[in-house]
Amino acid sequence: MKRFGILFLFCYVGLICSPNISAQQSTKIVPPPGSENLKPALKGFNATITGEIIWEGHKLTQTNVSVYRDEKLKDLYTSGISQQGKFALRLEPGNYYLVAYVDVDQSGKFDEGDAYGVLGVKKWEDENQKHQAVDIKANGELKGIKIHITARLQRIEEELKLVPEKLYQPSEFKKFTTELSQATAGCRGTLILTEEGKPNVQMLVIAYTDTSWKYQAGISIVDPDTTVWELRLKPGKYYLMAVVDKNRNNKLDTGDTYGFYGVKDINKRGAFPKPVLVKRHTFTENLEIQVSAIYTKNDEKNQQRTSQISGRIMPMPQNATRVQVEVYTSSALVNPIATVTTDTDGQFTIKLPVGEYYLIANHDVDADGKYSEGDRLGGFGTDAITTKPPSPLTIEEGETRAIYIQMSARYDVEGQLVEFNANDEKILSGNIGPNGIATENMGPDTDQMGSITGKITSYFSTTKRKPVNTDNHLENQQPTPDGLLSLSTTPDFRKPMWMPLFIDENGTFLVDVKPGKYYVMAVIDQNSDGRSGLSDGIGIYGTHQPVRGHPATITVFPGKTTPHVDIDILASYVDEKGTMSELSDGDRWNIARMYGKPEDIFNYTDKGKQIEEWMYWTTGLAFQFEGDGAGWKLKNRETFEPKTQNIHSDIQSGKQSPQQDSIDTEKNGQQNADKQVSTDGFSLATESVYIFYSHEGVLWRIAPASYLDRKIHTPSEEQAGKETLSLLNINTRVAPLGTGINPSASENGILIYHDPNQNVIISDVDTERSTVLLDSRQLLAQDISISPDGEYIAFANADNSGRRRIVVQHLRSEKTFLIPSTSIEMSNPMWRRDGQLLAYAAAGSVENPQAGSNRNIYAFDNVSNSVEPIVISPDDDAEPSWHPTDQNTLAFSRGDDDDTRQIWVVTMSSTGEPIEEQITEMGGSRPVWVPPKGRWILYENNGQLWTVDATTPGSEAPLISNGKAVFGYQPTVVHINE
Numbered sequence: 001m002k003r004f005g006i007l008f009l010f011c012y013v014g015l016i017c018s019p020n021i022s023a024q025q026s027t028k029i030v031p032p033p034g035s036e037n038l039k040p041a042l043k044g045f046n047a048t049i050t051g052e053i054i055w056e057g058h059k060l061t062q063t064n065v066s067v068y069r070d071e072k073l074k075d076l077y078t079s080g081i082s083q084q085g086k087f088a089l090r091l092e093p094g095n096y097y098l099v100a101y102v103d104v105d106q107s108g109k110f111d112e113g114d115a116y117g118v119l120g121v122k123k124w125e126d127e128n129q130k131h132q133a134v135d136i137k138a139n140g141e142l143k144g145i146k147i148h149i150t151a152r153l154q155r156i157e158e159e160l161k162l163v164p165e166k167l168y169q170p171s172e173f174k175k176f177t178t179e180l181s182q183a184t185a186g187c188r189g190t191l192i193l194t195e196e197g198k199p200n201v202q203m204l205v206i207a208y209t210d211t212s213w214k215y216q217a218g219i220s221i222v223d224p225d226t227t228v229w230e231l232r233l234k235p236g237k238y239y240l241m242a243v244v245d246k247n248r249n250n251k252l253d254t255g256d257t258y259g260f261y262g263v264k265d266i267n268k269r270g271a272f273p274k275p276v277l278v279k280r281h282t283f284t285e286n287l288e289i290q291v292s293a294i295y296t297k298n299d300e301k302n303q304q305r306t307s308q309i310s311g312r313i314m315p316m317p318q319n320a321t322r323v324q325v326e327v328y329t330s331s332a333l334v335n336p337i338a339t340v341t342t343d344t345d346g347q348f349t350i351k352l353p354v355g356e357y358y359l360i361a362n363h364d365v366d367a368d369g370k371y372s373e374g375d376r377l378g379g380f381g382t383d384a385i386t387t388k389p390p391s392p393l394t395i396e397e398g399e400t401r402a403i404y405i406q407m408s409a410r411y412d413v414e415g416q417l418v419e420f421n422a423n424d425e426k427i428l429s430g431n432i433g434p435n436g437i438a439t440e441n442m443g444p445d446t447d448q449m450g451s452i453t454g455k456i457t458s459y460f461s462t463t464k465r466k467p468v469n470t471d472n473h474l475e476n477q478q479p480t481p482d483g484l485l486s487l488s489t490t491p492d493f494r495k496p497m498w499m500p501l502f503i504d505e506n507g508t509f510l511v512d513v514k515p516g517k518y519y520v521m522a523v524i525d526q527n528s529d530g531r532s533g534l535s536d537g538i539g540i541y542g543t544h545q546p547v548r549g550h551p552a553t554i555t556v557f558p559g560k561t562t563p564h565v566d567i568d569i570l571a572s573y574v575d576e577k578g579t580m581s582e583l584s585d586g587d588r589w590n591i592a593r594m595y596g597k598p599e600d601i602f603n604y605t606d607k608g609k610q611i612e613e614w615m616y617w618t619t620g621l622a623f624q625f626e627g628d629g630a631g632w633k634l635k636n637r638e639t640f641e642p643k644t645q646n647i648h649s650d651i652q653s654g655k656q657s658p659q660q661d662s663i664d665t666e667k668n669g670q671q672n673a674d675k676q677v678s679t680d681g682f683s684l685a686t687e688s689v690y691i692f693y694s695h696e697g698v699l700w701r702i703a704p705a706s707y708l709d710r711k712i713h714t715p716s717e718e719q720a721g722k723e724t725l726s727l728l729n730i731n732t733r734v735a736p737l738g739t740g741i742n743p744s745a746s747e748n749g750i751l752i753y754h755d756p757n758q759n760v761i762i763s764d765v766d767t768e769r770s771t772v773l774l775d776s777r778q779l780l781a782q783d784i785s786i787s788p789d790g791e792y793i794a795f796a797n798a799d800n801s802g803r804r805r806i807v808v809q810h811l812r813s814e815k816t817f818l819i820p821s822t823s824i825e826m827s828n829p830m831w832r833r834d835g836q837l838l839a840y841a842a843a844g845s846v847e848n849p850q851a852g853s854n855r856n857i858y859a860f861d862n863v864s865n866s867v868e869p870i871v872i873s874p875d876d877d878a879e880p881s882w883h884p885t886d887q888n889t890l891a892f893s894r895g896d897d898d899d900t901r902q903i904w905v906v907t908m909s910s911t912g913e914p915i916e917e918q919i920t921e922m923g924g925s926r927p928v929w930v931p932p933k934g935r936w937i938l939y940e941n942n943g944q945l946w947t948v949d950a951t952t953p954g955s956e957a958p959l960i961s962n963g964k965a966v967f968g969y970q971p972t973v974v975h976i977n978e
Contacts, residue, residue: 045090047136051145053085053100055115055165058149059413060085062103065147067096071131073118093138097131100147110153113170116162117149124150124164185278188230189287191222191242191259202245205229205289207238210377210409210417211273211333211389212326212360219250235280236416237386239273242289252295258334259291266293266332269356272389273332295335305351307395310481310500311403313346313361313378321367325350325405328358331389347500356394361405377417378407381449383514385409386417391449393512402481402500402511448558453510454565456482456503456522458537459585459631483524483536485511491519491551515558517900519551522567535630537569538580542943542967544589546571547582549696552943552967555900555923562922564944564958564965572630583631588614591623594734596962598623611635618642682947682959684733687930688976690765691938691959692743692751693945693968699740699753700968702733702961703976733961742783745974746790753784760784760795762811773811781807787831794829794838806840806860819860820867827855830890832882836863839870839890841878857892871906871914884931884975891919891927891937891950901925903939905950919953920946931975938971945971 053063063082067089069075077096080089102115120132136142152168153160191203203222209215217238222229231240240261243252252258259266262274276284313323325348326336337357342348359380366374381391386409395401409417481500488496501522503509520541542552556562568589571580591614598614605611610627624636684691684704691702740753740761749765752773760774760781773793774781781795782804794808806819806826819826824844831838841855855878857871871877876895883889888908895901903924906916923941930936930947937948938959945966948956958965 045092046139047091047093048088048141049091049096049098049134049136049145050086050088050141050143051147053082053087053102053117053147053149055085055102055117055149058102058104058115060102061412061418063087064101064103065089066099066101067091068099069094069096071097071133073097073099073131091136093136093140095133095135097133098145098147100149102149112153112155112160113168114153115149115165116151116153117147119145119147121150122148124162185235185280185282186218186230186232187238187240187276187278187284187287188228189261189285189289191227191229192288192290193227193244194290194292200224202248202250203227203229204243204245204250205231206241206243207231207233207276208241209236209238209411210385211239212362212377213239213241213334214362215411215417230283233278235278237275237277239275240287240289241273242291244291252334254295256295257291258293258295259289260332261287261289263332264290264292266330266334269392270331305353306398307354308349308351308400309357309359309393309395309403310349310400310502311347311359311380311405312500313342313348313363314404314406314497315346321364323348323361323363323407326360326362327352328360329355331358331392333358333360333390352395354395354397356392358390358392359403359405360390361407363407373411373413376407376410378405378409380405381512381514382406383408384419386419393449399510400502400504402485402502402509404497404499448515449512450515450556450558451510451512451561452520452554452556452565453508453561453563454541454567455507456501456509456524456539456567456569457507458524458526458569459583459588481525483522485509486521486523487513487518488521489516489518493519493521496521510561513556515556517553517555519553520565520567521546521551522569524569526572535572538571538573539567539569541565541567543696544568544570544585545582545696547580554942557922560922562942565942566965584628584633586625586628586632586634588623588625588632590736593962593964594736595619595621596733596964682930682936682949682957684961687933687936689930690745690974690976691945691971692737692745692974693966693971694741694743694753695968697739697741697756699737699743701735701737702966703735704733742970743972744784744786745972746786747788747974747977748790749974750786750790752786752793760793783827783829785829785831787835788833789835792831792835794831794840796827796829806838808838808862820865821858825853825855828879830880830882832859832887833884834887837861837882837887839880839882841880857890870908871904871916876901877904879926881927881929881937884929884934886934889934891929893925893927893939894918903927903937903948905937917953919948919950920956921954922956924948924956926970928971928973930973938973940969940971943967943969 053060053065060082061084063085064079065082065087066079067077069077078089078091080087082100098119100117101110103110104113104115105111118131119134121129123129134142134145150165151162152165154163154168155171156163187207191205203224205220205222206216207218209217217236218231218233220229220231222242231238241252242259242261244257245251246256247253260273261276263271265271276287278284311325313325322344323342323346325340325342326333327338327340327350328334328336338350338352340348340350361376361378363376363378365376366372377385379385379390380393380403382388383406393401393403409419412418482503483501485499485501486493486496487499488494499511499513501509501511501524522537522539522541524537524539526535526537538546540546540549540551541554543549554562554565569583570585570589571582573579574581595616599617600613600615602613602615603611612625612632614623614625616622620640620642622636622638622640623634624638625632626635684702688704693700693702740755743751743753745751745765751763751765753761753763755761758776758780759772760776761770762773763770774795779797781797784793784795786793791812792808792810794806796804797807798804803823804825804827805821806829807816808819808829809816819829819838819840821842822845823842826840826842828841829838830840838860839857840860841857843853843855854874854876856869856873857877857880859868859870860866861868870880870890871892873894877892878895879893881891883891886907889905891903891905893901894904900923902918903920904916904918906914909915919937920939920941924939924946925941927937927939930938935950937950939946939948941956941958945959945968946956947959948954960966
């Protein structure tokens with residue numbers, strides 16, 4: 001068959017995106033920059049082909065690579081969009097043929113003038129060259145594939161045919177349509193002037209391809225009588241600036257009046273110019289531009305620059321050129337108040353006065369001193385500057401803010417900004433500081449950034465800290481970060497986003513983050529060598545066992561600060577592959593959890609050993625630790641009569657307690673968080689309750705300080721089978737109760753929970769007697785709940801058909817019955833205080849199995865033996881909890897499409913209508929009321945226990961015990977009957 005035949009097969013090319021498939025193979029943590037990133041083996045689509053399309057002297061911005069299973073190119077398998085001629089395809093193992101299409105005129109279809117190439121053919125006119133197949137095995141990777149563009153689609157005698165690329169000649173009709181599109185496209189409109197009368201000066205309308213106002217695409221002089229203007233432009237997207245050019249120098253400078261299309265008030269916060277889309281053969285009409293602002297140079301000399309921004313460009317530059325970062329006070333981005341140039345790694349530091357700013361990054365890639373094809377643009381707070389404007393950044397007095405700016409667009413040959421995909425570049429860095437590792441989608445699309453703040457606590461026995469440089473005269477001195485902060489959407493941290501970590505003298509940090517859900521890891525530069533590597537400390541949020549434990553996720557919301565992202569450094573790297581080893585902390589973590597911050601700490605050396613003593617004078621406890629390699633071991637534990645004469649004088653005088661000092665330090669390090677999160681209000685002593693919860697497989701109880709805990713011993717001692725050093729009745733707030741999860745407690749002191757083997761254990765809190773209630777080998781019970789009077793339990797159990805049903809069992813008689821329901825999935829049973837109603841969540845039904853997975857909330861009345869709907873909505877509603885006194889009110893959690901759950905309260909009115917109200921704004925699940933009054937709700941959030949005042953929506957805050965946020969899950973609360 002001749003290659004010059006009529007083309008039928010390729011009249012239209014669809015852009016078929018290859019499936020996005022991911023799999024988690026290992027929990028091994030990816031090392032920081034400079035180490036090899038292991039690639040996961042994906043099931044099914046585990047073969048990879050990478051290569052490039054060759055067509056010298058031509059743009060390859062609109063290129064598609066298609067994969068066929070047969071040589072005749074009829075059985076299309078998948079397609080992928082090429083980025084600047086580079087392509088990467090993820091496939092199943094097999095035999096394939098590769099074809100490249102170039103949509104030259106960007107019409108979205110394969111038509112005249114478009115180009116074509118097939119693997120194996122370098123000369124279209126040589127019929128001896130055949131289509132070349134590629135054979136790839138499971139987990140295989142083919143690199144360096146080159147597809148040459150060898151043909152173009154030519155109109156010959158009213159028919160489209162593929163001809164050799166060198167012989168292609170555009171038809172007269174093609175030439176005409178190309179010229180016509182360029183000559184008859186543009187926009188026109190009028191100026192709206194706020195000055196009295198028409199100014200007797202030159203007026204201009206200038207078109208730019210971006211809002212940094214750098215790449216000028218066209219200029220038009222405005223008619224002075226009618227204020228009408230017209231711009232002839234090539235098809236594309238433009239931003240329009242109008243200038244009353246008083247000195248007639250054809251540019252905006254001091255004294256000129258100006259305005260932007262789409263902006264009525266330039267001084268309004270968040271005002272951003274609207275783009276104008278110019279289509280082929282079309283003029284966009286009736287555009288009005290209001291001219292109202294006077295351009296003046298900003299003078300910041302008299303303002304004290306007490307705050308600092310330290311950041312990184314992502315992805316980092318791949319050549320020796322530097323990036324210019326510009327700082328603006330207005331979202332219009334007209335007049336920068338400061339500029340700074342990055343180093344060759346893309347890092348920068350700039351000092352500024354207190355205020356709100358917008359940051360833009362310009363990268364002159366070819367270093368030609370002008371804006372040209374390939375140059376890049378990015379903005380703080382946006383990962384798509386072509387469609388979303390930068391976000392504002394507010395800095396406080398004396399603050400050091402760590403940020404990153406993502407380069408998200410580049411200029412094409414026509415000067416248009418097009419989306420830039422950072423994942424296509426290989427990005428490497430070994431220096432400590434943020435790096436450009438290609439990242440996943442790190443959260444939902446939003447115009448507004450969020451932030452996180454917390455405290456880093458190191459459990460290393462020796463730490464070499466870098467000296468603090470207080471020289472404020474070095475304007476752009478590059479500070480060395482204290483470490484790295486890694487954010488990932490998966491718990492294995494395989495595709496993290498790294499950021500610089502700056503820690504103040506109290507261990508607190510604050511960073512800006514795109515909204516989303518993250519796992520967080522901190523890497524601390526223990527030896528202050530300015531690099532991440534062996535012996536550096538590691539901590540993972542939500543666990544004090546970085547290697548064995550289970551990290552917790554945090555949720556970052558737009559415009560809000562997520563507080564108490566507290567991370568304990570309890571591991572270190574032991575090789576360059578990222579293998580971690582946990583430190584021995586001598587149980588310091590649990591001791592601090594139970595007793596709080598020591599009232600005194602003494603450090604000294606004894607026979608060459610590092611010794612540290614923790615003194616709790618008012619409790620009568622002392623702990624002595626000895627350095628053990630990089631960590632600690634508990635050497636001795638002593639008890640004595642509580643004393644006050646040894647406590648620091650400011651504590652004795654009543655000025656402030658050590659615990660309050662810890663809380664205040666935490667508050668001072670989280671100023672932004674305090675604006676959105678209540679840090680006080682709930683008082684454990686005032687409410688007089690026990691709180692039971694689990695964390696990392698251990699049951700814990702928090703009680704008011706005035707109540708005696710029983711036989712305190714640490715989980716690590718128990719797990720190791722060692723005898724405790726002493727068994728004491730100690731005035732404390734926190735006590736471990738042994739291994740277990742999912743606790744539920746009755747009002748008369750009966751506790752049920754799951755042990756590590758999923759058996760259901762019943763325990764008497766007073767006598768500490770425990771026994772197996774339900775053997776998991778006979779019955780696998782989930783979501784178990786005990787009635788307030790301790791007489792019944794309810795739990796979810798799967799029947800033989802796979803349906804999950806709610807089972808109620810009487811404890812003394814062991815009789816059981818099923819809640820009547822046709823639902824497929826039932827969960828989260830919760831008793832009302834009087835025992836009459838049992839609320840639960842349910843999804844689907846046997847009548848309609850395709851009804852969806854979102855749950856609704858129902859209540860079973862065991863007196864009338866009937867079921868009533870409580871909460872019915874399109875969202876996922878679950879985890880009900882009855883109010884302790886108001887029998888018509890319950891709390892529950894609701895999940896939206898982004899799987900972000902919030903706490904809600906529903907009250908049945910006198911007419912039987914449900915009245916719903918959202919109580920939290922920063923996430924939450926598993927709510928329980930705090931008895932007896934029911935003013936407060938305790939719930940899970942970010943792997944911690946939080947409280948919210950149900951009478952004041954939005955008053956949420958982490959539960960603080962002994963000066964620390966309480967990490968835990970599945971809370972249950974019991975009132976203490978005095």
